[in-house]
Amino acid sequence: MASDEAAKLKAFVGSIIILWLTKREILFRTHSSTDLTVRSVGSMVTLAGWVHRRRDHGGLIFIDLRDRDGLVQVVFDPRVSAEGHGAAATLRNEYVIQVWGQIGRRPAGTENPRLHTGEIELIGQGCRILNASRTPPFYINEDVEVEEALRLKYRYLDLRRQRMKENVILRHQTVKCLRDFLNARGFLEIETPILIKSTPEGARDFLVPSRLHGGKFYALPQSPQQMKQLLMVAGLERYYQMARCFRDEDLRADRQPEFTQLDLEMSFVGQEDVLGLMEDMFICLAETVKPSMKLLKPIPRLTYDEAVARYGTDKPDVRFGMELRDLTGIVAGSNFGVFRNAIRGGGKVRGICASGCGSYTRGQLDDLIELTKGYGAKGLVALALMAGPVGLAVDPASSAAAKFIGLEEVRAMAALFGAREGDLLLIVADQATVVDRALDQLRREMGRRLGLIDPSVLAVVFVVDFPLFEWNEEEKRWDAKHHPFTAPKEEHIHLLDSAPGSVKSWAYDVVCNGYEISSGSIRIHQRELQEKIFGLLGYSRERVQTLFGHLLEALEYGAPPHGGIAPGIDRMVMILAGEENIREVIPFPKNQSGYDLLFDAPSDVSVEQLDELHIVAKKEG
RNA sequence: GGCCCCGUGGUGUAGCGGUCUAACAUGCCACCCUGUCACGGUGGAGAUCGGGGGUUCAAAUCCCCCCGGGGUCGCCA
Known part of the structure; x- marks a missing residue:
């Protein structure tokens, strides 16, 4: 019987209430701030959170109690509880407290429409300080500009602020949305190693010394590029992961030494399959996490040549x-x-x-x-x-x-x-x-x-038909424009030797509001062609064997046609959050010189640690 | 490595050769205040103006060097 169950539930809840009335340290809180609505009026609750602001009227004391989900006003009236009122008088900003009492409807005329819980308040009967707080080095409860170095040093306080909290939540929603989207389309989330082999093309690698193999080094992945291709050779067909990538290059507003890509790869696809998937994904993402922003659809396509001719860049802001x-x-x-x-x-x-x-x-x-x-x-x-x-x-x-x-x-x-x-x-x-x-x-x-x-527009555009190569004037040779695994367009393969500069590839970018937010390509899946490309890039046979022998060999064992793309999570969230700096959507970023101001990293290590790693550090300067 | 910008009480700013014994807002501390919500009121503490050197009768202010931070070019397959 439903009413029986309701009665049981009621009794159970009652016993819980008795428990927390007597032993509050066991049950810290009964509700979060967003649980409370006008329907909660009359119920006894215990809340826990931070003192966001205190308004002491001498008689009445108002506390805005903040938890992750929001704010709720607590009012301490000496006529309700002299003890509670006395305790409230000692509270300061950012104290962590537990408060209990009855939820009341605010007196007519004192509602606060700007607050989710603005129609109600907690009539405080008691209050316990779980932990005091020093006066914070900057405002938690106001959105004022603070020197970024200070914010980074006290990032755990900075993250308490509304703006950063919203960005962290937005990032979670973004990642969740992307996972849901891909899971529903038959993708497998697969992890790949962080300690891999250094292949010194492209960006500088971060190196990790090996203790067991003196004088040898692992590298951190610039992207899981080769591994995801091998997953396709393995027959897993549709892969993705939230992949942390590492590149030891100078930082920018939109570049950190470590960043996150939604790395994905698919078998038996051409460019249109990948871009079609991306179109659906970006539309789904925008509509799910930022319905207030306008994404222009269908997503327009520009060829690389067209983009450069019309905007002077392959990542135009087409707003x-x-x-x-x-x-x-x-x-x-x-x-x-x-x-x-x-x-x-x-x-x-x-x-x-x-x-x-x-x-x-x-x-x-x-x-x-x-x-x-x-x-x-x-x-x-x-x-x-x-x-x-x-x-x-x-x-x-x-x-x-x-x-x-x-x-x-x-x-x-x-x-x-x-x-x-x-x-x-x-x-x-x-x-x-x-x-x-x-x-x-x-x-x-x-x-x-x-x-x-228009800051509310998401002008996403696919840029296609990238050149396969790019002339490196300094080294006097051709470099891969995307990466050396990118497939040339079939109709241009005959130009590889005679006119490499005019060979177009199956490489594509996704650009949004002038930022490159994804880059991908259809890959070479045949050994011969891959070897030819390596040759054109000037790699010796020995070097190819050392660096890419495993991949070439894999291509000989029935590698399926495959391709993929890797949307940059940090930049996407940055744009969705309306931020102009990637650090605003990364909880613990490095500063412009690659330094972690909170942990003071990089740092010195002990001679013993270095000894174990067979390393002698040169003194700087 | 180059170029540009910034550094003044806890925070954010003003001051840009003498009137600075450094101003304003907020925060902090104390007292007052029973319906506030950026509560209000009164009073108070708090800054060797990032560091060093120089120019000058006189420097927060002008010059040089250094340090820290941001942006950017190079770099980022």
């Missing part, structure tokens, strides 16, 4: 336009030395049009010029468009170059941009890669300045 235009043809016969020389040197002249910026002051223009120079360009030609006697003309005040630019050229440029009077053309002339990099950064800056960026 706004202001696309690049190539002016090389228009100014091919220019008298302007800067343009002429660039073109003669095999370079390009490209630009963007900043609408309505024709009235920029000298100072503002100089600012943009400096910015451009900072990205390697020799300069920036800024042409403000104004009404001339016959149609558009350049405001001579905007640029010393104005007098060298013919009216015909100006009008052709304006037409290409669709520019009007009052607009500002920003033009860079140099080698194509320099021009593109400078204009990409300039475009981002102008997008920010002009408020063209």
Whole structure:
């Protein structure tokens, strides 16, 4: 009988209540703050948490009690409990306390609509300090900017703050959503080792000395790339893991030496299968964890060439336009030395049009010029468009170059941009890669300045058809653009020897709001082709055998066609959280110099430890 | 390694050659206050202005070096 069970349950709950009324140290709390609603009014509860804020009215004392889930107001009235009131008077911020009493509806007119529990309060009968707290080094209960070094040193306090707590929770929800999504599609979550073999291509490896094999080292994985391919050879068909990756390179706002990728790999798939899966996954993710943000769907595709031509980069922020235009043809016969020389040197002249910026002051223009120079360009030609006697003309005040630019050229440029009077053309002339990099950064800056960026938009775009190789000028050789296991497009394989630079690959990126958030490819699954690629990359036969012999051998045992991708968790969560720094979504990050300010790592170790590892440390300096 | 920015009570800022015996907000401490919710009121303590050197009659303020932090270029297959 249902009513019987209800009665039993009631009796059981009653006995629990008696237990905690007498032995509160056994049962710390009966509810969390979010358990409490108007329906709780009248019930006796015990709560535990931190003193978020204390408002002492002399007579009444209000305590905002914070636990992980939220805040609830506790009111201590000496007429209810003199003892409780007395104890409450000694409380300070961040004390950990246990409070008990009855849940009451707040008096009419004193409800707080900004609080989830704003209609009720705990009428405090007693209060026990579980642990006092020193005055924190910065505010826990207010969202004010604090020097990041201090936040990192006291990260355990920083994480108590609402913003960080929300980010940690968002990260959990993101990871859970991704796991749920992939589990439902037949993926197996498989762990791979952290101690692996160093293959000194790409990023620098973190090395781990071996005690058992003196003088030898493990490396930490830059990604589980080869292992996931071997899992495909193993016939597991669909794999993923939340993989920690390590790269010993300099840090940036979006780069930490260790980071997390949703590493995944699939057998019997082509590019469209992987991208289709990603499209579903990103839509599912956005709708699940950030329904307030707008993800543009279907997710558009850009070829690498198209992305570079229109935005100057393979990771464009497509939340706004202001696309690049190539002016090389228009100014091919220019008298302007800067343009002429660039073109003669095999370079390009490209630009963007900043609408309505024709009235920029000298100072503002100089600012943009400096910015451009900072990205390697020799300069920036800024042409403000104004009404001339016959149609558009350049405001001579905007640029010393104005007098060298013919009216015909100006009008052709304006037409290409669709520019009007009052607009500002920003033009860079140099080698194509320099021009593109400078204009990409300039475009981002102008997008920010002009408020063209809608922060609630998730502009995800797939970039496809990456080149297989990239010329390394320093080493005078071809490097893999993605990684050496990437499959070339079948129709380009015949170009491998004759024109390696024009070989396109089955590599693809996922870009969101100007950040590369995933990178993947269809892999080579045949030994011959893989060996050929290694050869083109300049690896000797011996080196290939030493570094990749195991993989090549595996490809000979019925390796299925396979491919995958690895979305970067930190960057994705950063974007979803509306943060501009990856550290805001990592509980315990390193600072810009790779130092852990909380643990003081890296640190010295004892001579004994080094001895065991067969290592002699050189003294710095 | 290069370039740019920052460093002032616990926190966040102002001050940018003399009026600084360093200001403001908040926090902290004490007292007052029975419906607040960033409670309010009164009073108080708290800073050798990141460190060192220099210029000057005079430096938080100008210059140099160092340290710490952030951003970025290189680097990140």
